[in-house]
Amino acid sequence: MFQALEYLGCGILWIGSMILTIVKKxxxxxxxxxxxxxTEYALIGKKTGAEYGKKFFYSLVMCxxxxFTWWLPLxxxxxxxxxxxxxxxxxxxILAKFNH
Amino acid sequence: MPVQYEKNAVVITPAPKLNYLHNYVQLPYDYGRPSYDKRPDVIAIRQTVRKSLADLDKETGWKEKFKGKKVLIKPNLVFVTPRSGYRYDYDIPQTTDPRVFDATMEVLSELCDDIIIGEGSGLVTWSYAKMAGYDRIAKKYGAKLIFFEEESIDRYFCPKAECGQEVYVPRIISEVVKGERLYVSHPKMKCNIYTGVTLGFKNAMGTFSCNMRYRNHTWQIDKKLSDLLYLFKPDLTVVDGIIGGEGNTPGPNDPVLMSTIVTGTNSVEVDRVVTEMMGFDPTKNKLLIEAGKRGFGDPDVKVVGKKKIVNFRPAEPTLLSERFHKNWPNVKLYVGHTNSRAPKLEKLSGNDHAFVEAMEATCAGGCIASLGTTFEVMYASYTYALNKNRALSVIVGPGAEYEGKPYWIGEDGKAYSLEELKALPGVKLVCGECSSPAKEVASLGGFFWIRGCGEVNNLAVRVAASMMPTLPGQADLKYLPIIGVGAIRKYLIKVAKAAIGDPTEPHFDAYHDGLYTIPELAAQNLDCDWVEAPIPNLERADRIQAVKDVRLLANFLF
Incomplete structure (x- = not known):
């Protein structure tokens, strides 16, 4: 849920930036x-994605x-x-805690 | 026809001594890669499962019977709850360990090309399969993953059955019934509040659609599940006993280090052996008694390996136990029944504890079991400390009759009239359709009268509402999107199938607990274990009703 909210926050940032670019130039x-x-992708996102088993293009797009809201949980x-x-x-x- | 074995065997195989407490609910991120394959627990589990199935093959020759056959394998996916969902520091062992399931799939895939993994948790199996990693297992072995509650249903009559004469099963099960596909039951070794234990053949509960589950669920569930063996039974059973689960399952249960795999060709005998290993007497387990009575066991079964006995904490379908009182000191039960199993109320005070227990036990699998499960969820919830001392009166049943008036017996042995119940302090929950004579007692203008017969979701929502602020089970919000998507997906599929006249649910009247009888059959069918009974074509009005019979979550909530 929190991740979904973080993604939503990112989306809002992107949309806001685009509006700023188009309307205010x-x-x-x-x-x-x-x-x-x-920078995040180059420093850590690419490596984390590969380690997790994600494909190059997927990691690039997500990062x-x-x-960081994508790569940090991974x-x-x-x-x-x-x-x-x-x-x-x-x-x-462990034995003391779970054994009978 | 199921596979006919010349002799049956149960094989108990201990796993090497290791800490198996990592990823027993969810597969790790590196599943399917060399790093996963090299893990000591994965290697040990694979060796143990392989050895157990090889030993079983030596005794029964099961591999030869499976070679080249189509197979349906059913794990037990209830809730998939990693530790983050509750206040405990361990995962909840309700689901067949995906590491063990993977090991079984590895062996089966060497024998069979067409394997289907099928399960119906009754809730959102699609989401749970993804959360646990079963979708990745299916992908690895090229198996199809299906969710029973999304499957269209077929109908059968079972003339020899005692209470489950009319049965609706997902269409894929028809292939098993007709002997076109073999069936592997892959349960987890754990207790169950309805049946004591839930193992090899109880696992078939997951093949029922939601509405079928509630039929005769309250006090005849042992008969219903044993009757299902007339229709189909496991050809192979693999019990995941690496991490067992004790306590009030399907509420959050506690892990038990068992480190054992049990396999067998006769599921009733496998269940008998495992029940004993869990520290319970199989001759006292009603489910096993019923299955035995119907002749589904095998007294000549050979048991290979040493039974490791570990006393599991039993599931308690009661609100009268010491543990319940310790956890919920101010939740009080008032129970009164008039059914044929209930003891007769002969005095208004001084009834002993055994009398109250006997009254409660007359419908232990109904609202009482649902309440037990729900309170277990609340106990494990992060908000337990806020609710521990909450005063709550739980009223169950239509009232026991005394001189023409209904009374509900409290734990103090006193019989309470309607007026006395109304005067009780705190929130009053009135549970079950049969308790309608007391509905005026329910708090919040009747909102806390819980309709339906043992309907757990409806009940859980109201218990949770009585304990606001509260957090439900599976409180790890990161899973909410996937569960939400799963619920909507399931609902849309079910509605679409109902609308085109190929429903996934039978019609269900959940307001009573009666037997569903079948039409008179021709003489030659009376001796059959099952008879196909195709569902008639649905007219427009029937299709509208079928759509209405689909519920998003609970039977009475949405």
Whole structure:
């Protein structure tokens, strides 16, 4: 839900920037959004998308459109689900909590 | 005809000692990639499932029977609830572990080309399948994924059935009934508030459309589900016992480390073995008693492997238990029934606790079970602390008769008249269609009279409303869009099919709990397990009714 709201917020930013560009002939909004999202894509979005298994074009479109609201949840999920051998050890704590 | 095995077996296979508590509800992001395949838990689960099915094959030769056949495999998808949905720090083990299901699919796909994964959770299966990752499993193995509640229905008569003589099933099940497709039941090892446990053949509940589910659900569910075995039964059962689930399922349940896979060719016998492993006496489980009475078990079954017994916390279809009182100290039950199973009210005070329990148990699978589930959701909710001490009077049943007047028995053993119920403090919930004599007692001008016979969604909404502010189960809002899309998708498909005269739901009168009888059959059909009974062509008025029979969520809400 929050992600949907964040996407909605991004959409509003894009639409606002476009209106600003067309009506006021001021492309500053569009320029800022494009540069910010383009930088995010180059620095982290492309890598995160590939790691998650998303195709290049999909990652590009999503990152350019939604910026960090797209790649940050993916990165969080990747981090939480990247497990090591240690994560699969049956520790005393786990046994105490779930064993009968 | 189902597969005929010369001998049946149940195989119990322990999994290596590992922590399996990662991704037992939802597949990880890297499913299908080498990093997933290399995970120790995935390797161990695949080895265990493969070993169990290989051992079963040695005993029964099931693989030969499955080779080249069409297969329908049914997991158990109830709610898919990762930990973020509730205040617990663990995922809710209600759904067949997708890692285990993947392992079974791997074995089956080596034998069969045409595999369909089918499930009907009764709610929004499309969404749940996506949330758990079943769509990715289907894609990996080239299987079709279908959702039973979106399927058009076929009708059958089962003359030998005791209470489920008229049965409507999704069309794909007809292929199973007629022996054109084999059926694999893939349940999770867990308790159930309606039937004690929900395993191999109880899993078939998910093949019913929403309206069929509510038929005879309240106190004859054991008979209804056992009767369904006349129509079709699993040819293979694989029980996911890696992480078991204890407590009031289908409310949020608690994980149990079982690390076991149980497979078998006779689902009644598999269920018997697993029930024992869960610490319950299978000879006292009504569902197994009913299935046994109908001759669906196999006394000569061979059990291979050691039964690991772990005492699961039982599901409690009662508001009178110690645990319930501890969780909800100010929720009080007032119950009175006049049905044939109810004890007779002989005094207005001093009734003992056993009497109140017996009165409550006469319809334990109806509103009481629905209430038990709902309160379990509220207990697990983030807002529990706000509601713990809420004063609530729950009135169930039409009242027990004493000198021509109805009375509801409180936990103190006193019988309460309508006037006395009205004078009780706090919100008063009146539950069930049969409790209409007490509807004037319901708070908010009757809004808290919960119509329908054991209708859980309708009931849950009103219990939640009585505890405002509250958060429902699955409170992780990030899943709301996918659940919303799933609900709308399901509704539109069902309405469209009803409108063209190929409905997905039978007509249903949910205001009573009567038996649905069938027309007199020809003598040669009386000894059959089932008889095909095609649904007559629907006229315009029937199609309009069929559209009305479709509900977006609950039977009485929308």
């Amino acid at each position: 001021n492309p500053i909004g569009l320029a800022i959004l494009s540069i910010m999202h383009g 350019m459109t939604f910026g 990165k969080k999920q990747i981090d939480s689900e990247t497990l090591t051998e240690k994560d699969f050890e049956l520790t005393e704590d």
